Amino acid sequence: MEPAKVMEHSLPKTLPFQVEGHPKLDDKQVGHLRHFHNIASAQDGDWPHMGTPDPEQAFVDAYRYQLATMAYAAGLAHYHRLPAMRSLFKPLIRKLIHKMLLPHVWNYWYLTSQSGIRLDPDITELRKPWADPIVKENIMHSGHLLLMISLYAMLFDDEEFERVDSLVFEWKPMFWGMGPEKYTYNTRSLQDAILKEMERENWVGVCCEPNMVFVVCNQFPVSLESLAEDLSWETDGRQITAMRYNDVRHGTDVASQVLDKYWPAIQRGKMIAEDGLFVDALHVRQAAPRKAKSVGFTAWACAFMNSWNSEWVQANFERQTLGYVTSVNSKTQVQAPLVALEIRRRVQEEGAEPNDPQTLRSSIDAVGDAASHESMFQQPLFGYVAQWLSELGREQELASLLENIDQKHKLIWEDCGCRYERDDRIVNDQGEWTHMDPFSGNAGIAYARLNVPDGQKKMWQQPWTREQVQSSPYIEGLDLSQGVDCLRGQWDASRNALIVTLRSVESTTTKFTARNLPPGVWGVYCDGALAKVHRIGENGHAEVEHHLASGKEVDFVIWKVE
Structure with a gap:
């Protein structure tokens, strides 16, 4: 960067404050974001490291769940950690939305739409199939897609997907x-299809598969632009958070009306079991809840339900985690479902202490080889539980769990991104949960690292408004495709300072622009030294150009003295 030009100004040659008070991303957080970018930038039809044991994309680690969770994690990182880095996150989330529209992600529905006796034991013949993944049922794709485009609209004040035929399958x-x-769909028509299904199922939720409603699949919030036009519309828990986003964007109050129907419907449907867990699913025609096989769906649901039902979620955490998540000698572990059930039995029948080393050891021994012989189609417990702990602010347990995962699982660095290697074993030789699925390894654990306590809840309470997005200072011209990672990216209103820390993968010259800066004299500081001065008028901006050495962190501060 060239030395500051000679001109009249009151800026000191050295920045009079430090940037260390502003937290920065650590190496793993940066690596997770770059891994998202690597996957999102892969050629269409190429799904690096995302393959699952089920080639039909029917199971819970399918492409759609990985892509959606990457988008949610990126959204949390932007909102809470790097709010000024708009140009970094917008193309990333946009690419992940594009992937959700590819046939590889949703063409499972043609076969699934026919139903089957596992879903509906009373049918005597298959239904006539249809390929459209949105028109009916299938909230496990349509709901995630709607949340992704809702998040995109809120974070970037972008109406792309509200345009007619903007979503094409x-x-x-x-x-x-x-x-x-x-x-073809857009935000409104996609939501119309979901609303129709909600009403058909008496507000207990939209089916994921024919005749099957899952509590967890009806938690991921989605948006509804047209709710501002018609307040008589109501919907399910999956829509609640985005309706809150929409309420703030349009000055409406819809979300509170929805809760009056959705939460009572969950309880009427007996979808909360006596042990505190959500049932895995409800067979709608038979009015028959399916008992939970594990804590997984409860963990995943509560990680998002905390945004609108925090008091209930927090109050039930201890009884829900009992046996499934243990903290023995301050070491937090996820337990295999059979081991967890044995721990719960011993606590209930024998008064055992669930976090006593002897309780854990004797439970593992009692289960024996049975845990290792379970089906390889297991819920992504590492990812689900890590997301849950991160949202509920269980920082000590989360740190311990992540440390334990790092000790026993291979963290692979590739193209400067990081992921956990897939491991199809259920338990190891010590009887410890070992299953590392693609959802957890690519997205779920990354989500937990990039989240903050009450991350979803805080976004629910204070989503960005149009005015905030349009007026807040931000960086333009930097994105992950340039091989530059961002560790800091915040606007400090108390100091009138835009603070950015960059690190380049390779030696390069970076150029970016700071926009929405208030009028005045601004100094561009590089590692604390004044490098350039800008006199900015209304709607002004400051351009920055600097050579980045490979692997070296550089702090940029664009500061206006009062």
Whole structure:
């Protein structure tokens, strides 16, 4: 960067304050974000490290869940940690939305739409299939997609997906069918389909598969632009948070009306079991809840339900985690479901202490080889539990769990991004939960690291408004495709300072622009030294250019003295 030009100003040559008071991302947080970028930037049809044991994309570590969780994690990181780095996060989340529209992600629905006796034991023949993944049921794709575009609209004040036919699904099998089909939606029509299903199921939730409503799948919040136009519309828990986003954007009050119907419907449907866990699912036609096999769906649901039902979620944490998440000698671990059930039995019948080393050891021994012989189709417990702990502010337990994961699982660095290596074992030789699925390894644990306590809840309480997005100072011209990582990116209103810390993968010259700066004389400081002065008028900006050495962190502060 060139020395400051000679001109009249009152800026000191050395920055009179330190940036260390502003937290920065650590190496793993930076690595997780770059891994998201690597996946989002892969050629369409290439799914690096995302493969699952189920080639039909029907299970809970399917592409759609990984992509959605990456988008949610990126959104949390932008909102809470790097709010000034708009140009870094907008293309990342946009690319993940693009991936959600690819046929590889949703074409499982053609077969699933036919139903089956596992979903509906009373059927005597399969239903006529349909390919459109939005028109009916299938909240496990449509709900996540709607949350992703809602988050995109709130964070960036972008109306792209509110335009007619902005969401396009192309169905064109090569050798069968009556020719290509195209299904188009936008925010409103996507929401219309979900609302219709909610009403059909009496507000207990939208089906994920035919005849099956899952509590967890109806928690991920989605947006509804048109709610501002028609307050008579009501919807389910999955929509609640984004309706809150929409209320703030449009000056409406819809979310509170929804809760009056959704939460009572959950309880009427007996979807909260006596042990405190959410049932895995409800068979709608039979009005039959399916008992939880594990704490996984409860953990995943509560990680998002905390935003609008925090008191209940916090009050039930201890009885829900009992046996499933242990802290023995201050070491937090996830336990295999069979081991957890044995711990719970001993606590209830024998008065055992759940976090006593002897209780854990004897429970593992009692289960024996049975835990290792369970189906490899296991819920992504590492990812679900880590997300849960991060949202509920269980920082000590989360830190211990992540430390334990790092000790026993391989963290792989590739193209400057990091992920955990897949491990299909259920337990190791010591009987400890070992299963590392692609959801946890690519997205779930990363989400937990990038979140903050009450991260979803804080976004629910104070989503960014249009005015905030339009007026807040931000950085333009930097994104992950340039090979530059961002460790800090915040506007400090108390100091009139925009603070950015960058680190380049390779030696390079970086250029970026600070926008929405108030009028005045601004100094650009590089590692504390004044490098350039800008006189800015209304709607002004400051341009920055600097050579970054490979691997070296550089602090940039764009500061206006009062």
